[in-house]
Amino acid sequence: MDFTPHNDLEQELIAVYNGEAEAEAFVMRLLDQQVFMPVRDEKDAIQGFQRSTQAQPLIVADEDGEQVLVLFTSPERAKPMVADFPDYSGGILTEFSWLLRRMDGGFHISLNPGWQVGMDFDADMVAQLIAQLPPEDSA
Secondary structure, eight states: OOOOOOSHHHHHHHHHHTTSSOHHHHHHHHTTSEEEEEEOOOTTOOTTOOOSSOOOBOEEEOTTSOEEEEEBSSHHHHHHHHTTOTTOOEEEEEEHHHHHHTOOTTOEEEESTTSSSOEEEOHHHHHHHHHHOOOOOOO
């Protein structure tokens, strides 16, 4: 599939993919960037309205059976994958750091799975990122 960037984050990811930027710098910038997380739609819900306070993210198993949280750099990137998961037609657009703060340990993350330009984070890398997060503002 052609990967024409939809936003600045995708342009930066392409630069990393092409060797024009450092992956570590991209990851640190990613912490404050918005990502799209597909979530399961509620049955019989009003369209566009989520009744529960617990969004169920799209988590798949990789070839080793490890749990992988699926994220995308834009909602448009999610469309091909969620076509295979019809219960996940909803989604949340939020900061990557916000998601990390709410994750349990042991998950891998795949950014833009199915696209030629993406990034995978193993569980150890996710734990390191969580440990580097500054305290959340209480304001």
